[in-house]
Amino acid sequence: MSKVDELRNTFFEECSELLQEIEVGLTDIRDGRGTDDTVHAVFRAAHSVKGGAGIFGFETLVEFAHVFETVLDALRHGTLAASDEVLVVLLGASDILSDLVTMARSGKPVPPGYDNECRSALNRLIDANGDGAAASNGAGSEAAGDFDGIDFMPVRADDFGEAEASGERVFKIAFRPRAEMLKKANEPLYILRELAKLGSLELTADTGALPRLSELQPDNAYINWTGTLRTAKGRQKIEEVFEFVVDDCDLEIVEELPEGTAAPIAETALAESCDAIADSTPPVPPANPAANGSTKAAAEMPARPAEAADAPKDGAAAAAKPAAMTTRVDLEKIDRVVNMVGELVIAQAMLGQVVRELPEKMTSRLQHCLDEVIHHTRELKDSVMSMRAQQVRTVFQRMPRLVRELSAKTSKNVRLEMSGEATEIDKTIIERLSDPLTHIIRNSVDHGIESPQDRRAAGKSEQGVIHLSAGHRGGRIVIEVSDDGAGINGERVLKKAKERGLIDANAALTEDEISNLVFLPGFSTAETVSDISGRGVGMDVVRRNIMDIGGRITLKSEPGRGTTIQLSLPLTLAVMDGMVVEIGQDNYVVPISAIVECMRPTRADVRNLLGTAGTLQLRGAIVPLVHLGDLFGIRGAVRDVVDGVVIIVEAGEGARLGIVVDELRGHQQVVIKSIEENYGVVPGIAGATILGNGRVAFILDVDRLSNVAGAEMENAALPRAEPAIMARPS
């Protein structure tokens, strides 16, 4: 990849951030949360897209961004009101801009007229605003990329400063230095010399105030100058000459306009900032300017009124987004590091094993060093993982547009609220989150939120709200999609499930269980297959996708109140903290994040109530037990619960489960290797890892263990995976 190609990619990454900024900003403005800063930020983002697109030569993008930017500029300057209609057009424009960026990125040509409709809508906004010329001509008319007709004269640096060369102008100048000016080491002579450089200068010195030599104070000002300057330069240039002394002198600059032109414009800020001419201090120049012995340091750069007025505006807009130092690194490189860290963790575990087998007198120092290594490896792992982490924002940002399009299609009024976009998750999870989340949101709009009429009838506001949130909870990431729609119709779901034979006709289910039937394969409640969802891809696929990335999905629904779907996801798919346990001859790993406590139960704690596994009385609560030895058919596992150790784990939805194992072997970081990729899905097993002794251990899928165990009680259909077959790390 050439350097330019790399930079182009960087530009597109910047674009997705900028587009996001535009969309979020516009949404905020629409929802009344926008401030002036928001408008500025949106404008600047659109401008940046245009600027970058310009550098990389994406013509269509530049032209569209220009029109977009012009409307935003009108919004920014308050000449266009942020009405609902305007925001609909602007949000549409942000979608088109995003499409154009995508096309530019993929190298696909933009279909002719693709942005026409939106562009005309934007132009109409400007035209209605009486400011049409700027945008409609804008980018297109200056195809040569030059601004002909501006009195712009590029000049050599050593001859700096002249941009206006539009014929000679005449300025009358009155300059009366005050003593303060000299005390600040500003020399009138130099100023006059500078002034003379601007053109032909005729000055008269008024020496009337000059005292006798014996009374003369060398550091006082006694002389005034008046005269005319004929120059091709503008007022600006003249003011610049005086700009360091403007507070310490009386200055008048009046342009003598040719006959027939309007009266002089109001005095400039510069002249205004000079004190009134009628100042009581008699302006007197020094007798000998060169002898002016003031050693005071030069005055600081005076804050010019014009700049002072501009600065807060720009500064405030920027304050909303603190600049962060970032470097862009190819993900492949990070992935390589992640893999190496994984191998390092394994190698370190093996080293630890060897150390433990050495005679004790040799090991103490070695163990000390090893502990250091373990500590650093852990930090290394955490740092690398955080590098891979991305904000869920990257997935969330696609959703507002989805909701907008869907609500337009279904004629529903839906607002999407988002929170926790900054929550970070491993990149691999993020990548695989987009499809399920899109599907869930489609469902929410299509099936969840009712039509405005139905909502009104139900006493709700016409606008439905879908809330998308993300956050950390108990070592996992929880993403929630909740809507305030009609909720799931339990009766209909139950009827359908029974019709399809998905559940027993006599089954008695709780409300939650009924709601969760929608996750069953072959279940689809949509009576008509709509254009949006219900295209044969059901919630079972969504659940499958989520489970594939180590997540779980739960659904809660209240008829008439809405539905909440919760995704619980692991932080990372590569490395985790695990408790190594022994069952028979085999080792298994229980994710530390799931473990509540470990205990050796007494006979009195155990009740053999349900099936064979029994339950545990734990401080008054009843915890179902799972015999891993029985479940997986492991030879040599302890038969009696009281001979083993019970690990209390928290499965999905806070349900607790006691896993019976022979012995605990210790806490260890394990590198997760996929079983699915090498063998297939094994219920109850989340993956495999290589332990320090080089042996393969399976990582338990605690959430699914309870289901598996439940099913096992009824039929012994669980596939008995042969470790020998599966012991191939990916």
Added chain:
Amino acid sequence: MAHAAALKVLIVDDQFSVRQMIRLALEEIGVRNILESENGRDAFDKAVSQPLNLIISDFNMPEMDGLSLLRAVRSHQTVRKLPFILLTGRGDRDLVVKAAQNGVNNYVVKPFTNAVLREKIEQVMGKLS
């Protein structure tokens, strides 16, 4: 005649990719000493704290925009004559007019070729070698 290799140029733009593209173009011309700033405020600090030969600045930036930077530079006693080239997009005519009034030395319209950038710099700095 100015030696390109002896020039110290400050690029000001809030977009990383744009800065790098300009850097690339400058390096092609032979400029070796290149500084970057993400906004006008930082650029101004850099400009007044070390000798520079040229500023190439975008207009629209957070913190302090290009025009404010230009004004700040032109108002500063020691750096007021620092050559300043404005980066602009097509259609930003008003901006160029405003910048011209504020003493910008030249402007470059995006996208530009290396030859154009060189030409614009030479118009300001004299022939480059």
